Amino acid sequence: MANVSLRNVRKTYPGGFEAIKGIDFEIGDGQFCVLVGPSGCGKSTLLRMVAGLETVTSGEVDIGGRVVNEIEPADRDIAMVFQNYALYPHMSVYNNMAYGLRNRGMPKPEIDTRVREAAQTLELAGMLDRKPRQLSGGQRQRVAMGRAIVRQPKVFLFDEPLSNLDAKLRVAMRVEIRKLQRRLKTTSIYVTHDQLEAMTLADILVVMNGGQVEQIGSPLDIYRKPATTFVASFIGAPPMNLIRLSGDEIRAQFAGDSRSAAETGILGVRPEDLAISSEATADGGITLNLTVEAIERVGAETFVYGTRARAEKAVSATPGELPEGEVIVRIPGQDAPAIGASIRATAPRDKLHLFSADGRNRIDI
Amino acid sequence: MVEHRRWNDILAYAILILGVFIVVFPVYVALIASTHDAATVVNGNMPMLPGSHTLENYYRAIFVGGSRASREPVGHMLMNSFVMAMGIALGKIVISILSAYAVVYFRFPFRQTAFWIIFVTLMLPVEVRIYPTYKVIADLKMLDTYAGLILPLIASATGTLLFRQFFMTIPDELLEASRIDGAGPFRFFKDTLLPLSVTTMAALFVIQFIYGWNQYLWPLLITTQESMQTIVTGIKKMLTTTDELAEWQLAMATAILAMLPPVAVVVFMQRLFVRGLVETEK
Numbered sequence: 200m201a202n203v204s205l206r207n208v209r210k211t212y213p214g215g216f217e218a219i220k221g222i223d224f225e226i227g228d229g230q231f232c233v234l235v236g237p238s239g240c241g242k243s244t245l246l247r248m249v250a251g252l253e254t255v256t257s258g259e260v261d262i263g264g265r266v267v268n269e270i271e272p273a274d275r276d277i278a279m280v281f282q283n284y285a286l287y288p289h290m291s292v293y294n295n296m297a298y299g300l301r302n303r304g305m306p307k308p309e310i311d312t313r314v315r316e317a318a319q320t321l322e323l324a325g326m327l328d329r330k331p332r333q334l335s336g337g338q339r340q341r342v343a344m345g346r347a348i349v350r351q352p353k354v355f356l357f358d359e360p361l362s363n364l365d366a367k368l369r370v371a372m373r374v375e376i377r378k379l380q381r382r383l384k385t386t387s388i389y390v391t392h393d394q395l396e397a398m399t400l401a402d403i404l405v406v407m408n409g410g411q412v413e414q415i416g417s418p419l420d421i422y423r424k425p426a427t428t429f430v431a432s433f434i435g436a437p438p439m440n441l442i443r444l445s446g447d448e449i450r451a452q453f454a455g456d457s458r459s460a461a462e463t464g465i466l467g468v469r470p471e472d473l474a475i476s477s478e479a480t481a482d483g484g485i486t487l488n489l490t491v492e493a494i495e496r497v498g499a500e501t502f503v504y505g506t507r508a509r510a511e512k513a514v515s516a517t518p519g520e521l522p523e524g525e526v527i528v529r530i531p532g533q534d535a536p537a538i539g540a541s542i543r544a545t546a547p548r549d550k551l552h553l554f555s556a557d558g559r560n561r562i563d564i
Numbered sequence: 565m566v567e568h569r570r571w572n573d574i575l576a577y578a579i580l581i582l583g584v585f586i587v588v589f590p591v592y593v594a595l596i597a598s599t600h601d602a603a604t605v606v607n608g609n610m611p612m613l614p615g616s617h618t619l620e621n622y623y624r625a626i627f628v629g630g631s632r633a634s635r636e637p638v639g640h641m642l643m644n645s646f647v648m649a650m651g652i653a654l655g656k657i658v659i660s661i662l663s664a665y666a667v668v669y670f671r672f673p674f675r676q677t678a679f680w681i682i683f684v685t686l687m688l689p690v691e692v693r694i695y696p697t698y699k700v701i702a703d704l705k706m707l708d709t710y711a712g713l714i715l716p717l718i719a720s721a722t723g724t725l726l727f728r729q730f731f732m733t734i735p736d737e738l739l740e741a742s743r744i745d746g747a748g749p750f751r752f753f754k755d756t757l758l759p760l761s762v763t764t765m766a767a768l769f770v771i772q773f774i775y776g777w778n779q780y781l782w783p784l785l786i787t788t789q790e791s792m793q794t795i796v797t798g799i800k801k802m803l804t805t806t807d808e809l810a811e812w813q814l815a816m817a818t819a820i821l822a823m824l825p826p827v828a829v830v831v832f833m834q835r836l837f838v839r840g841l842v843e844t845e846k
Contacts, residue, residue, distance in 0.1 A: 252740050273746035285737035289759040298755070299745035346745075 201263030201276075201353035201386055202228050203249065208258035210244055210410075218244045220410040221258070226403060229384040231377070235397035236407035237433070242390045243358055245407070249388060250279050250356050263353050273302075278347035279356040282363060284339045286331040286346075292318075293327040296345045310349075317345040320379070337368045344376070348383070355380070357389040361396065373399060394434050398422070406430050428558030431467050437502060439552070440473070440526045442466045442487075464562065467552035470502065470529035473544040475536065484547045487526055491542060494535045501535045503528040505542065591823070598622070598817035605812040617813065625817040638818050641795040644713075645777055646825060648794055651714035652776030653769045660723025660768065661761065665753055667724070668731040669739070679728075686721045690782055698785060708792045713783055717776060723768050730764045731757070766836040774826045795822045 203226040210219035218241045226232040234242040247253040249260055251272035259266050267275045278299075286295050293314055300310045318324045321341040331339055340360065347355055357376070361369045377400055380387050391397055397404055398418045406413040406421065406429075414426040418434075425431035425439070432438040444466050468485065489505030505526050528544045536542050553562040597605050600615035625638045666672075667679045690697065697716045706712030734757070742752045783794045793801070799822060802815045 250740075250744065252743070272740075272744045277744065279741070279744050281737045281741060283735060283737055285735065285741040287738065287741075287756055289756075298747075302746035302751065346741075 202226060202261075203232075203263075203354055203386060203388065204259075204261040205245075205249075206259040206261065208245070208248065208260060209256045210241075210248060210253060211256045218410055219248070219256075222412055224403075224405060224412065224415055226386060226388065229386055230402040231380050231387045231389065231400055232403045232405060233389045233391060233397045233401035234405045234407055235391055235394060235433070236413075238392060240407045241410040242392075242407050246356055246358055246388055246390045249354070250277055251275050276353040277356055278350045278352040278354075279358065280343045280347050280360045282359040284331075284343040284360075284363075286339060286342055288331055291328050291330060292323060292334070292342050292345075295331065295342055296349050299346065299350055313349045313351075314345075317348045320348070321345050336364050337372065340364060340372060344379070348379075353386065355385050355387040357387065359391055360389075361391075362393070369396075376400065394436060398434065404434075406433060408433075424561065425467075425552065426561050428465055428467065428554050431552060431554070435469055437470050437527045437529065439467045439469045441554075441558075442468075442507075442526070443556075464556055465554040465558055467554060468546045468550060470527040472546045472550035473526075473528040474546070475503070475528060475530060475542050476545050477543060478545075484545055485551060487544045489526055489528070489542050489544055491536050491538050491540050492525070494538060496533055496535065498533075500529055500531050501533055503530060503535055503542070505544070594816045594819050598625075598813055598820050600813055602811055602813055605816075621813050621817045622821075625814050625821065638795065638798070638821055640791065641793050641798040641818075642821060642825070644710075644792060645794040645796065645822070647710055648713045648779070648783070649773045649776035649825070651710060652717045652779075653772035655714060655718040656720075656723045656772045657765050657768055659718055661727050661758075661765070663724045664727030664731055665757065668728055669749070669752075682721045682724050684721075685719065686725075689720075690717060694781070694785070701786060707786050708789050712786050713792070713794070714776075717779065717782065723772070726764060726768055727761065730761060734760065763836060766833050770829055770833045773829050777822075777826050 205222050205224055208219055208222045209217070211217045220241075222245060234245060236242045244253055248255050249262070251267065251270065255268045260268055262275055262277070287298065290298065296314045296317060297310050300313065314327070315324070318327055321344060323338065323341055323345060326334065326338065331342065334342065340363075343360065360376075361372055364372060373396055376389075389396075389400055391400075401418050403415060404418045404421050405415050408429050414421055414430045421430060421434055425434060428441055432441065442465070444464050466485070473487070487505075487507055489503075489507060491503055491505050493504040495502040495504070505528065507526060526544065528542075548564070551564060553564050554560060555562060593610060596612065596614055597610065598621055599618040600611065601617045601621075604611065604615060627637050627639060663682060667675060667682075672678075701707060701712045701716060704712075706715070738756060739752060742756055747755060778796060779794070780796050780800070783792075784797045784800075787793055787797070795818065799815055799818050802818065803810045803812075
């Protein structure tokens with residue numbers, strides 16, 4: 200059991216590419232920390248630095264009060280689950296799990312107890328003699344987890360462990376990982392690019408972009424109060440609608456707000472906070488006049504894609520998933536307006552987000 | 565359409581049968597020749613059916629040798645060839661796997677240079693560098709020794725390249741998982757790379773065993789004593805006679821015997837091959 204602290208950690212590759220640009224945060228004992236971000240944001244590199252598979256250019260990686268920068272991966276008391284599982288193809292399931300313990304010179308009876316216990320937990324008991332190639336994807340995933348569990352490490356590291364599984368299995372394994380971690384109370388760091396995994400698994404969520412941390416916090420805090428337009432569009436699906444407003448509009452919209460010094464700003468509103476209604480907007484809320492372009496019915500809810508009648512542009516913040524001027528409205532049920540219809544979408548004031556023009560700062564309203 | 569397909573099949577079979585016939589017929593003639601006495605073979609009308617001297621010919625070939633006393637019996641030559649082919653095959657596997665391991669997994673100065681130097685030796689087969697190689701072996705006093713027969717043929721790049729290509733297909737995560745599991749470089753090699761390389765080693769063994777077995781020029785050069793002769797050079801010497809008839813029936817028996825070990829190696833190792841192909845690991 201241990202805390203993990205990163206203190207001003209940087210990574211520069213020999214070519215001069217700076218993958219990690221100074222990262223500071225601390226993960227408390229037993230917490231489940233998820234690093235999330237688009238591909239290339241440095242989240243895997245950061246995880247591999249904690250594992251000891253990448254060197255640390257500067258700063259300190261601290262596991263359980265011990266700076267481990269110069270310590271071999273095997274001696275860091277960590278266990279890692281890889282994206283492609285990295286099981287030893289020629290070893291049986293039993294040996295895959297026992298290998299690390301044998302290398303540490305653990306007595307045989309104890310290895311046996313631990314492996315059988317882990318197999319029991321992961322429902323692998325009947326498969327200990329099989330080779331990895333005789334297992335399904337989900338079972339291989341369990342063996343990879345088993346290999347980590349038997350070590351009883353201070354920290355679990357997960358590098359996108361579910362991305363090779365099919366959608367259904369992914370959901371099931373996600374729940375299992377969470378339950379397992381709760382029970383073992385082992386500090387964990389989990390890398391993913393799937394915001395749904397991130398939201399559901401994390402105690403602490405770290406949103407990364409371009410080698411830097413965009414925001415750290417509990418998943419719901421981040422959802423409710425994204426610090427930047429990047430976070431706003433990355434967390435939540437479909438992404439938050441972002442609309443660039445001129446200073447005048449900001450002043451009109453947020454009358455009496457003294458912070459309209461910024462000439463322009465970005466207004467954000469989540470698709471699920473918009474409602475289709477013909478009634479007047481509540482005080483301080485917004486109204487968007489939209490022409491319906493496309494409808495997606497998912498079953499329990501429906502996504503309405505509309506373009507704004509007026510010429511204002513919606514901003515796409517990287518990774519913007521919205522074409523300019525397009526707004527998504529998420530409504531419950533299956534009833535949706537016809538394509539081509541004009542609709543009014545409204546949102547109350549407390550559901551609006553305002554960001555500075557460059558999208559780097561949140562402005563409280 | 566169906567008709568058409570059948571004619572295709574017939575044609576394919578006909579071509580294949582013709583090919584097999586072309587390859588097998590000389591071997592068959594050798595086999596037949598090894599069962600007749602000298603007079604029958606030499607008179608020019610080779611019978612197409614086995615004769616009655618099989619046991620005698622093979623007995624003489626294996627244990628006695630040709631009619632002249634100086635010639636080694638085949639048994640000993642087979643032994644020499646076997647030692648040489650095994651030495652080359654095994655030595656090459658050991659050297660290749662170690663050098664490929666170094667080149668792929670270790671960062672050392674001039675790593676690329678080392679690799680290219682190894683690569684360049686591909687362009688210098690034994691025949692091309694035969695004079696300097698002979699000089700080196702002679703200076704090392706290795707003429708007429710097994711070491712002299714084996715060592716120069718071990719050093720070449722084919723095996724290193726083969727293992728390098730194979731190692732590059734092994735995912736990096738396997739190495740990383742080993743590191744986290746506390747396996748150092750030696751353990752990773754022993755516990756993970758070696759078991760995964762078994763089929764590659766089998767393939768290399770077959771190729772190199774046959775390569776070693778079939779060597780002609782090099783053994784001819786560096787062996788002067790009859791007792792160090794290999795079977796391939798031995799067959800040739802049986803036929804170079806000055807004043808008497810070559811004992812074709814013995815030469816053919818020897819040739820048949822010389823074919824058996826490589827055939828056995830292929831047949832035996834093929835099972836490993838196939839197993840390796842069926843059970844795709846990784």
